[in-house]
Amino acid sequence: MNQERLLQILLEPVVTEKSTQVADFGNQAVFKVRRDATKAEIKTAVESLFSVRVLDVNVVNLKGKNKHRGRFMGKRSGTRKAYVRLSDDSRIELSVNP
Numbered sequence: 745m746n747q748e749r750l751l752q753i754l755l756e757p758v759v760t761e762k763s764t765q766v767a768d769f770g771n772q773a774v775f776k777v778r779r780d781a782t783k784a785e786i787k788t789a790v791e792s793l794f795s796v797r798v799l800d801v802n803v804v805n806l807k808g809k810n811k812h813r814g815r816f817m818g819k820r821s822g823t824r825k826a827y828v829r830l831s832d833d834s835r836i837e838l839s840v841n842p
Contacts, residue, residue: 745788753781753789757838758825770829773836777803777826786826796834802827 755776757763763774777786783801790798804827808820830836 745785750785750789750792753778753785754793759838766827767836767838771832771835772827772829773838775826775828777824779805779822779824781824781826783826786828790828790836794836796836797831798828798834799831800829802829 755778758774758776760774766772766774773790775786775790781789783803786801786803787798790796804825806823806825808822811818811820
């Protein structure tokens with residue numbers, strides 16, 4: 745797996761109430777990832793970018809919502825989230841600057 749592909753897999757961290765609770769109590773991090781990324785690629789990308797040890801990766805595919813704007817209908821694109829469980833001695837600090 746080449747380095748360029750690893751840099752493109754993780755799109756952005758997800759910072760919400762749920763992801764913060766998961767990070768505090770479950771030692772996990774949540775990322776938006778590419779739709780074609782596999783669990784093995786996500787694990788390798790997180791380990792190489794953050795220098796941590798990953799124990800497990802769970803992936804959730806979210807469907808896009810149907811939206812109406814007047815009489816016109818459209819659809820938002822779906823996303824894919826990865827819940828990455830880290831070892832007890834590893835930690836990723838994700839903070840948001842207002």
